[in-house]
Amino acid sequence: MSAPENMSAENSAPSSGKILALSLGFSLLMVLVFTLVANLLPQIEGEASVEEEVELGALTMDSFIALGETLFNGKGTCTLCHNAMGRAPDILAQNMVGAAEERLADSRYKGKATDAESYLHESMVNPGIYVVAGFGKKGSNDTVSPMPAVHKAPIQLSEVEIGAIIAFMQAKDGNDVTVPLPTDAPVAEAEPEAPAAATSAEEALGKFGCTACHSVLESEATLGPSLKIVGRKLTAEEIRQSIIDPNAVIADGFSGGMMPANFADQMMVKELEMIIHFLAEQKG
Ligand code: HEC
Ligand code: HEC
Structure with missing residues (x-):
């Protein structure tokens, strides 16, 4: 009569060991799966890139320049092309006020700019008017710029934002900032919406x-x-x-x-x- 008891005792010992092993194995598997998923999938939240809020009333020159730097690296997408890869002039590495003066003195220059500020502005909204030698669209012999106009879609910077980026480009090498602080521009225009998820x-x-x-x-x-x-x-x-x-x-x-x-x-x-x-x- 004790035989069945023994049998069940013998059976239950290994089976509870099995269950333990199984559940340990399962936990390990889940940890692995989560690690994999976490590594494979981009963060679901996305890095809601911190957009600067511009309250024009409280704007100081320092915060205007800082806004320009943020836009240069973020919404402006400037660093996609202007980096050390050599596909566009490396703006961060060169003094843009000096560069602007050289461009204006070039006999190929046909634009309307008269100083560094207006040259930098023109380069952003009308890039094709003067193409830096060696950087034109392939096969265009430097007559067509590959750079998009930054006030148009998809970049769509406002005038205040363009001014902030020019201020940043002037200030980063210790040049005087000639862009005036915006005072009367509508706040709505200067304040970029926090980037929402694209819907298409x-x-x-x-x-x-x-x-x-x-x-x-x-x-x-x-x-x-x-x-x-x-x-x-x-x-x-x-x-x-x-x-x-x-x-x-x-x-x-x-x-x-x-x-x-x-x-x-x-x-x-x-x-x-x-x-x-x-x-x-x-x-x-
Ligand atoms: C898709 C690539 C691309 C993007 C994005 C882009 N640029 Fe450019 N940019 C270029 C190229 C290429 C040139 C050189 C050809 C020319 O002169 O147009 C250039 C030229 C310039 C120049 C003139 C440089 C010089 O040495 O005279 C300025 C200033 C400039 N870009 C500023 C900007 C700013 C600011 C942004 C972001 C708001 C920006 N660019 C975004 C590709 C780009
Ligand atoms: C600054 C320029 C730049 C930007 C911005 C960029 N790409 Fe690219 N992309 C390239 C270059 C250059 C290549 C070719 C070199 C390589 O394969 O990495 C490429 C390759 C690709 C390829 C492979 C194409 C093929 O024929 O093999 C795909 C797909 C692609 N990109 C999609 C995208 C998408 C989607 C985005 C936006 C989320 C994007 N790219 C943004 C420059 C860019």
């Missing part, structure tokens, strides 16, 4: 500056490969990799290190998925 792939491609470098939608940009038939060339998974890890595979005829490698940190998952889906459908 088209909007996301503009929001993240893809259109500044790639031909896609209305853009004919040539700094990166055209994306108009990318769906024929790459699978959705390859497109995903091209966006979150652009240097893993370099497109033929282009150099690596050019496309920003931090989109995964900036995008919400939904935005990334919309872009991938949209690009995978681009088959010409």
Whole structure:
């Protein structure tokens, strides 16, 4: 009569060990899965990039310049091209007031600017009027600028924001800032909305500056490969990799290190998925 008891005791010992092992294994698996997911997926929250609030009444020259620096690195998307990669003049590394004076003295200069401030302004809103030698659109013999006008979509800086960036470009090398502090500009214009999640792939491609470098939608940009038939060339998974890890595979005829490698940190998952889906459908 004790045999069944023994049997059940013998059975229960190994089976509770099994359960322990199983549940330990399960916890470990979950930890692994979470780690993987956390590493693979861009942060869901996105880094709601901190937009400066401009209260014009309280604006000091220092905060105006700081706003310019924030815009230069953020909403202005200037550093996408103006960096040490050599595709555009390295604005942070060169004294732009000195550069402006050289440009104005160049016999090729046909613009309307008369001093550094007006040259920098003109370069931003009408980049094609004077193309820095060696930086023109491929094949245009420096007659066409690859730079988008920054007061137009997708960058769409206001006059106050453009002024702040000029102030930053003047101040960073110790030059006098000649841009007057804005006083009467409407606050609404100067105060950028906190970036909301894009609601369509088209909007996301503009929001993240893809259109500044790639031909896609209305853009004919040539700094990166055209994306108009990318769906024929790459699978959705390859497109995903091209966006979150652009240097893993370099497109033929282009150099690596050019496309920003931090989109995964900036995008919400939904935005990334919309872009991938949209690009995978681009088959010409
Ligand atoms: C898509 C790439 C791209 C973006 C984005 C871009 N630029 Fe440019 N920019 C260029 C290129 C290329 C040139 C050189 C050709 C020319 O003169 O237009 C240039 C020229 C300039 C010049 C003249 C430089 C000189 O040495 O004379 C200024 C000033 C300038 N950009 C400012 C800006 C600012 C400020 C922003 C952001 C608000 C910006 N750019 C965004 C590509 C870009
Ligand atoms: C500053 C310029 C720049 C910006 C901004 C940029 N890219 Fe790129 N992109 C490139 C360059 C250059 C390449 C080719 C080199 C490489 O493969 O990394 C490339 C490659 C790609 C490829 C692979 C294309 C192929 O034919 O293999 C895809 C897809 C792509 N980019 C999508 C995007 C998307 C989506 C965005 C916006 C979220 C974006 N890019 C923003 C410059 C840029």
